[in-house]
Amino acid sequence: MYKKLIVLLLLLAPTLAAKAAPGTAITHNKGGYLTNAVLKYPSSPKLRSSIALIYDEQDQRSLYSKNASAIVPIASITKLMTAMVVLDAKLPLDEKITISVFDFDILKNTHSRMRIGMTLTRGELLNLALMSSENRAAAALARTYPGGTHAAVAMMNEKALELGMKKTQFRDATGLNSDNTSTAHDLAKMVIAAQHYKLINKYTTTASHMVAAPGFAPLRFGNTNPLVKNASWNIDVSKTGYINEAGRCLVMHAHIKDRPVIIVLLDSQGKNTRVGDAIRVKKWMESATPRRQDKNI
16 A cells, blocks of 8 residues: 555646746655645835835746836836847957047046056946946947947847837947836846856946056946845846936845845935845845745645
8 A cells, every 4th residue: 555655646746847837946845745835925125216126037927016017217227238249249359449539428528547548458348337237338348349339229229129118218238318218127138148158247347457558547436236246145247227317226136045036126216225225125035034834635
């Protein structure tokens, strides 16, 4: 009888596994029960960003959503798309590019430490655009794209459609143009796509980088997201953004409790709010507890 029961359990196991709900882990405990284990989260996190989305990539479900369908300016979050189309074009990363007056911001007159005549490789410009959100670096990348800035922006919009970002539009490569708009849902799709690019992983999570352009004093640039320097975070992709129309923004692909999660925070008022909200999200996810339903077979 005991042997027959064992055989029956082996035959039923695949069927029971197939019936498990998405995101449910099935394990056997010592008592011979099948256990459906899912994470149970406490009440919603108290986030101060006007728009927020927490998306569990493993379970492919939203854990928290706040105005996630609102179409709003996205500022320098734009640069993730700029980087993707530059990398898709497979342009030589060691090609030298010189900053020119055409890379200056005439829309908002933002400050930059990059000067006319500074010559860096395309790879270094990509690093600065992603890590320190350097606008002149992003502008130079678009200007030297095959067909120029207009072609680069057109390709950014084309790729957005390919990724299913139907409520997104780009008007420039830096994000200074407030007509660069999207939704939190769309940006989650962009972050998921971006995390498959090794250089985007590397550059968006680099803490700092020293630039040594011939004829100019060395300059050290830092990451605009202080969380990449925090050992308690496991971040794959990070990008900040800010213009008045967008507020302070932050998107990340990270692992929290060994789960891949996308965090989108838009229109955060206050200099430290987006980082504070990200920390609140992490603590909220770490406070999740397994919820089990044991069934005796």
